[in-house]
Amino acid sequence: MTTLQxxxxxxxAAGRSARRRFGPGTGSxxxxxxxxxxxxxxxxxxxxxxxxxxxxxAKYLCLAIVAVGIGLAWGRGGMLTLGQGVFFGLxxxxxxxxxxxxxxxxxxLPDFMQLYGQLDxxxxxxxxxxxxxxxxxxxxxxxxxxxxxxxxxxFRRRVRGAYFAILSQALCAAFAIFLIGQQxxxxxxxxxxxxxxxxxxxxxxxxxxxxxxxxxxxxLLAVLGVAWQLMRSRYGELLVxxxxxxxxxRFLGYDPANVKLVAYVVAAGMAGLAGALFVPxxxxxxxxxxxxxxxxEFVIGVAVGGRASLVGPALGAIAVAWARTALSERxxxxxxxxxxxxxILPVVFLPGGLASLTxxxxxxxxxxxxx
Amino acid sequence: MxxxxxxxxxxxVAAVAAFAALTACGAKTNDSTAASGAGATIDxxxxxxxxxxxxxxxxxxxxSEVTVRDSLKLAxxxxxxxxxxxxxxxxxxxxxGASDWPTFAEKAQKLISQDRVAAVFGCWTSxxxxxxxxxxxKNKSLLFYPVQYEGLEQSPYIFYTGATTNQxxxxxxxxxxxxxxxxxxxVGSDYVFPRTANKIIKAYxxxxxxxxxxxxxxPLGSTEFSTIVNKVKASGASAVFNTLNGDSNVAFxxxxxxxxLTADKMPVVSVSIAEEEVKSIGTQYLxxxxxxxxxxxxxxxxANEKFVKxxxxxxxxxxxxxxxxxxxxxxxxxxxxxxxxxxSFDVEKVKAASAVGGITYDxxxxxxxxxxxxxxxxxxxxxxxxxxxxxxxxVWNSGEPIKPDPYLKGYSWATGLS
Numbered sequence: 001m002t003t004l005q006x007x008x009x010x011x012x013a014a015g016r017s018a019r020r021r022f023g024p025g026t027g028s029x030x031x032x033x034x035x036x037x038x039x040x041x042x043x044x045x046x047x048x049x050x051x052x053x054x055x056x057x058a059k060y061l062c063l064a065i066v067a068v069g070i071g072l073a074w075g076r077g078g079m080l081t082l083g084q085g086v087f088f089g090l091x092x093x094x095x096x097x098x099x100x101x102x103x104x105x106x107x108x109l110p111d112f113m114q115l116y117g118q119l120d121x122x123x124x125x126x127x128x129x130x131x132x133x134x135x136x137x138x139x140x141x142x143x144x145x146x147x148x149x150x151x152x153x154x155f156r157r158r159v160r161g162a163y164f165a166i167l168s169q170a171l172c173a174a175f176a177i178f179l180i181g182q183q184x185x186x187x188x189x190x191x192x193x194x195x196x197x198x199x200x201x202x203x204x205x206x207x208x209x210x211x212x213x214x215x216x217x218x219x220l221l222a223v224l225g226v227a228w229q230l231m232r233s234r235y236g237e238l239l240v241x242x243x244x245x246x247x248x249x250r251f252l253g254y255d256p257a258n259v260k261l262v263a264y265v266v267a268a269g270m271a272g273l274a275g276a277l278f279v280p281x282x283x284x285x286x287x288x289x290x291x292x293x294x295x296x297e298f299v300i301g302v303a304v305g306g307r308a309s310l311v312g313p314a315l316g317a318i319a320v321a322w323a324r325t326a327l328s329e330r331x332x333x334x335x336x337x338x339x340x341x342x343x344i345l346p347v348v349f350l351p352g353g354l355a356s357l358t359x360x361x362x363x364x365x366x367x368x369x370x371x
Numbered sequence: 372m373x374x375x376x377x378x379x380x381x382x383x384v385a386a387v388a389a390f391a392a393l394t395a396c397g398a399k400t401n402d403s404t405a406a407s408g409a410g411a412t413i414d415x416x417x418x419x420x421x422x423x424x425x426x427x428x429x430x431x432x433x434x435s436e437v438t439v440r441d442s443l444k445l446a447x448x449x450x451x452x453x454x455x456x457x458x459x460x461x462x463x464x465x466x467x468g469a470s471d472w473p474t475f476a477e478k479a480q481k482l483i484s485q486d487r488v489a490a491v492f493g494c495w496t497s498x499x500x501x502x503x504x505x506x507x508x509k510n511k512s513l514l515f516y517p518v519q520y521e522g523l524e525q526s527p528y529i530f531y532t533g534a535t536t537n538q539x540x541x542x543x544x545x546x547x548x549x550x551x552x553x554x555x556x557x558v559g560s561d562y563v564f565p566r567t568a569n570k571i572i573k574a575y576x577x578x579x580x581x582x583x584x585x586x587x588x589x590p591l592g593s594t595e596f597s598t599i600v601n602k603v604k605a606s607g608a609s610a611v612f613n614t615l616n617g618d619s620n621v622a623f624x625x626x627x628x629x630x631x632l633t634a635d636k637m638p639v640v641s642v643s644i645a646e647e648e649v650k651s652i653g654t655q656y657l658x659x660x661x662x663x664x665x666x667x668x669x670x671x672x673x674a675n676e677k678f679v680k681x682x683x684x685x686x687x688x689x690x691x692x693x694x695x696x697x698x699x700x701x702x703x704x705x706x707x708x709x710x711x712x713x714x715s716f717d718v719e720k721v722k723a724a725s726a727v728g729g730i731t732y733d734x735x736x737x738x739x740x741x742x743x744x745x746x747x748x749x750x751x752x753x754x755x756x757x758x759x760x761x762x763x764x765x766v767w768n769s770g771e772p773i774k775p776d777p778y779l780k781g782y783s784w785a786t787g788l789s
Contacts, residue, residue, distance in 0.1 A: 050484075051484065052480055052481060052484040052485060055480070056477065059473075059477070115523050115567075116563070116566070116567060116570075177561075177590060180561050180562065180590070181561065181588075183563060183566050188561075188562060188563045188566065189496075189497075189498045189561075189562035189563055189591075190472075190497060190498045190501040190502075190563050191472065191498070191501075191502075193472075193501045193502055193504070193505065194501070194504060194505040195505075196505075204509045282473050282476065282477075283476060283505055283506075284472060284473055284476055284502050286472050286473075286498060286502070288471055288472050288473070288498070289472075289473060325477070328466070328467045328469065328474075328478075329466065329481065332428050332465045332466055332467040333428050333465075333467070335429070335467065336429045336469075
């Protein structure tokens with residue numbers, strides 16, 4: 001990366017591979033890929049994994065949903081967004097607020113408000129979240145509504161590269177500080193915890209926790225479907241074109257700001273959706289999940305997996321989260337070093353991420369054959 | 372909405388199908404604990420019993436939490452050398468909470484359902500405790516929490532071996548009042564403990580004729596204190612109540628000294644600075660300042676001499692012992708006493724044994740007793756003055772262990788706080 005500008009993947013190569021992978025005639029291959037993923041997620045994983053590991057997988061899949069969005073915005077659109085935590089948080093808090101209110105029962109305040117807030121009545125901005133329909137819609141629409149004016153402002157002003165990354169990062173730092181400061185109404189650093197039910201289903205029941213896993217897996221597949229459609233559409237080609245030569249696209253008569261805006265807003269919606277699913281899957285949402293560090297970690301998963309491909313970001317996010325768990329269980333005192341190594345190796349030796357591993361190997365064997 | 376519902380019913384169908392598959396080939400599941408239903412099962416087969424140690428070994432909290440993990444291990448080693456608990460050796464399983472609250476919840480669940488531990492010891496920040504609380508309640512498993520905290524909590528599956536507010540903050544205020552301090556300035560890190568503690572302090576001040584001249588919060592990890600210290604100086608308060616955490620204290624006290632403020636003119640009472648932190652902040656900035664805890668390395672008594680000696684022998688002569696470390700050490704022995712009284716590792720039997728009352732232990736801080744109803748412990752409050760040698764000397768104590776009162780029900784000025 002020349003600082004934060006993109007991509008070590010040669011633009012022409014990316015374009016070619018994109019056509020090869022997503023052009024007409026590859027629909028059947030994609031369908032086969034989806035079928036394999038569905039079989040793994042719905043049939044293999046639930047049988048092989050116990051309740052605890054399946055719960056963890058649900059958490060990883062939530063992170064994978066965020067990653068698909070980042071893959072779109074960063075890998076395809078060249079916008080290195082280090083602030084997906086904000087949208088993840090908006091979705092998560094919207095969902096958690098509704099679930100806390102549902103747990104408390106009609107007319108009651110959530111437990112932490114009684115402890116820290118000394119409030120007599122629900123704050124006005126909590127009230128709409130009593131409605132499940134509003135809360136569900138808000139998990140996706142709220143992040144998109146925040147991303148829309150923000151993106152408009154940023155892209156119209158032609159802010160890009162490092163400046164865009166810094167701006168997105170500052171935003172999520174500000175959001176986390178805001179939430180911590182409003183302890184009485186947001187739970188402060190503790191966040192919203194102790195969530196018992198999910199739309200009437202008891203989350204303490206292992207069968208219902210499995211159900212959450214299936215919902216998350218289904219949503220991930222749906223999100224991948226949306227991303228696939230977007231990538232193979234004319235819009236997808238345009239997005240890549242904007243990434244590789246924004247000025248050229250402008251001279252061709254398109255407005256790059258609008259092209260980028262769509263990807264940015266869609267990515268925000270995906271992050272919000274992921275945050276909303278994270279809450280029942282993990283049972284907690286707190287400023288620790290939306291600040292600067294987790295926002296960077298989202299991006300790391302994408303970089304490891306390969307940002308420009310469809311499944312790379314999702315697989316990378318799952319692999320990184322899984323490695324975190326596995327390493328920290330085996331080496332509780334030294335795992336962070338190995339985790340760091342895991343990030344450095346792909347970035348140095350495999351700039352296209354794990355998704356480019358086959359290409360990388362093929363090229364090497366090709367070289368050997370010709371030598 | 373409709374789409375989600377449709378998706379959910381599809382997912383339910385898929386769940387049912389997967390369940391049928393699961394029961395059909397149940398024998399093939401290689402995960403031995405797949406069948407863990409409601410309630411934790413404890414692995415008591417064999418000659419040992421596992422316990423979990425859940426502390427941050429990486430991240431911002433590691434510097435404090437590693438010392439807690441070390442003293443937990445010391446207690447476990449001592450107990451094992453003396454023959455274990457109910458004839459079984461204790462096998463510690465250490466997990467890293469990584470200063471990240473969802474990770475704490477994940478690791479707590481792992482310790483309970485994969486390792487099938489008899490009890491878990493650990494957590495430091497309130498946020499991590501709040502994150503794991505539902506996990507322990509859901510699985511009906513035990514957590515021993517060793518750090519002073521903001522009170523207002525009483526989980527049936529948590530034993531609190533650190534001080535609650537009426538054993539630390541309230542005595543600290545009583546001491547300041549007795550010293551003739553009439554006005555306070557409140558400085559804290561921006562998280563739940565300082566904000567809640569300051570709410571209690573303000574209520575106390577109002578009822579006791581003290582004035583609170585200002586209240587400021589710095590983000591966790593912040594090292595920029597010139598504004599806050601200038602405000603403190605300008606306020607002319609007769610004392611400062613400090614609930615800052617970790618690194619922030621270093622910057623705050625350096626700034627405090629360079630502003631010309633001293634312990635004689637405007638003493639600072641800190642509730643999160645123990646021997647370990649004194650060492651890292653530097654005694655030249657701290658000498659003469661006050662702390663409120665329940666234990667110091669200098670606390671007299673044979674039990675403490677033994678603890679300090681054993682700790683230094685295991686981890687190095689330059690390693691100090693502090694209040695949270697002592698509370699962690701004590702928590703293992705209290706768990707042992709409960710298990711032995713119950714004659715079983717079973718969580719409900721252990722809880723029942725402690726509810727009857729009379730679980731005591733001659734801890735380094737003095738004799739402690741578990742209060743059955745609240746699952747907190749009786750502790751003696753101690754105000755200390757930081758000396759030039761980096762150790763803290765007791766200048767006042769409450770005379771006898773104070774009964775824990777997490778919701779401050781016994782204080783008329785505290786009505787309306789919870």
